[in-house]
Amino acid sequence: MAFADLKKQSKLGSLTEKLVKEVEKMNTSSGSSDDRVWKLDCDKSGNGYAVIRFLPAPDGEDLPFVKVYSHAFQGPGGWLIDNCLTSINQKCPVCEHNSGLWNNGTDAGKEVARKQKRKLTYVSNIYVVKDPANPENEGKVFLFKYGKKIFDKLTEAMQPEFEDETPIDPFDFWQGANFKLKAKNVAGYRNYDSSEFARPDALLDDDDALEAIWKKQYSLAEFVSPDQFKTYEELKKRLSSVLGTKSAQIDEEVEDEDDVRGPVRDLDDGLRSELNNLQPTRRASAPVEDDDDDALSYFARLAED
Ligand SMILES: [Zn+2]
Numbered sequence: 001m002a003f004a005d006l007k008k009q010s011k012l013g014s015l016t017e018k019l020v021k022e023v024e025k026m027n028t029s030s031g032s033s034d035d036r037v038w039k040l041d042c043d044k045s046g047n048g049y050a051v052i053r054f055l056p057a058p059d060g061e062d063l064p065f066v067k068v069y070s071h072a073f074q075g076p077g078g079w080l081i082d083n084c085l086t087s088i089n090q091k092c093p094v095c096e097h098n099s100g101l102w103n104n105g106t107d108a109g110k111e112v113a114r115k116q117k118r119k120l121t122y123v124s125n126i127y128v129v130k131d132p133a134n135p136e137n138e139g140k141v142f143l144f145k146y147g148k149k150i151f152d153k154l155t156e157a158m159q160p161e162f163e164d165e166t167p168i169d170p171f172d173f174w175q176g177a178n179f180k181l182k183a184k185n186v187a188g189y190r191n192y193d194s195s196e197f198a199r200p201d202a203l204l205d206d207d208d209a210l211e212a213i214w215k216k217q218y219s220l221a222e223f224v225s226p227d228q229f230k231t232y233e234e235l236k237k238r239l240s241s242v243l244g245t246k247s248a249q250i251d252e253e254v255e256d257e258d259d260v261r262g263p264v265r266d267l268d269d270g271l272r273s274e275l276n277n278l279q280p281t282r283r284a285s286a287p288v289e290d291d292d293d294d295a296l297s298y299f300a301r302l303a304e305d
Pocket of ligand 1 (some may be wrong): 071083085086092093094095096118
């Protein structure tokens with residue numbers, strides 16, 4: 001394009017228009033573009049219902065679910081939305097920074113540490129049995145991201161609390177059970193307490209059809225493969241830029257201290273677990289029931305925006 005044309009377009013405003021379109025495209029394609037991931041559609045009052053079946057581990061993998069920690073918060077320098085390195089048993093600079101905040105002895109420090117703490121997401125393959133809001137999803141295999149509340153329902157099914165209940169493997173094609181996913185709005189947060197398993201039964205009475213479903217399942221291991229994570233240094237750099245330069249300097253000092261190793265690090269680890277243990281207490285005392293699912297709906301909203 002000739003320079004004169006550039007100037008002409010500038011006058012017409014078509015450059016801006018083009019830019020706006022590009023930015024819109026970028027925004028809609030980030031996150032929400034993964035059509036492998038199924039989401040529960042809720043109505044305006046926040047109610048949603050679907051019947052799904054959790055599926056076995058995909059071919060060549062050991063587990064029917066994968067666990068991923070992530071951070072999502074806003075600082076003066078923008079949003080930090082990244083997977084937490086503790087998901088793959090590595091040191092995470094964001095978690096370390098939070099330990100420092102937790103350790104600084106102020107309520108404000110603790111509050112910020114809470115805001116920036118890692119959030120837990122599970123990912124499984126599911127088969128959609130019934131999806132009244134989107135019937136076209138029925139009979140298909142999807143990935144499903146869920147929080148601790150739903151994972152607890154899965155473990156309860158595997159290890160029931162009372163003697164009269166029979167343990168089931170909710171991920172089993174033949175001996176498992178459909179899961180009735182029920183969402184409602186409790187004090188402004190999506191709540192899955194009413195969700196429950198149906199009676200145990202084979203998903204389909206046709207092994208060939210079940211095998212075809214199994215072959216369609218997605219890899220879960222890829223969610224925790226190294227390419228899904230920034231390196232420690234990259235994440236640290238991102239944290240500094242999100243927190244702004246002043247915080248970045250403080251961060252450097254923390255790192256210097258860390259280099260001393262020894263007791264400082266041990267203390268950090270202790271505080272980190274304290275930070276993690278904080279969650280249940282907070283959950284029990286706060287009217288907000290479901291922290292992690294809330295984080296998920298936050299991501300869902302972010303993706304929809
Ligand atoms: Zn972390």
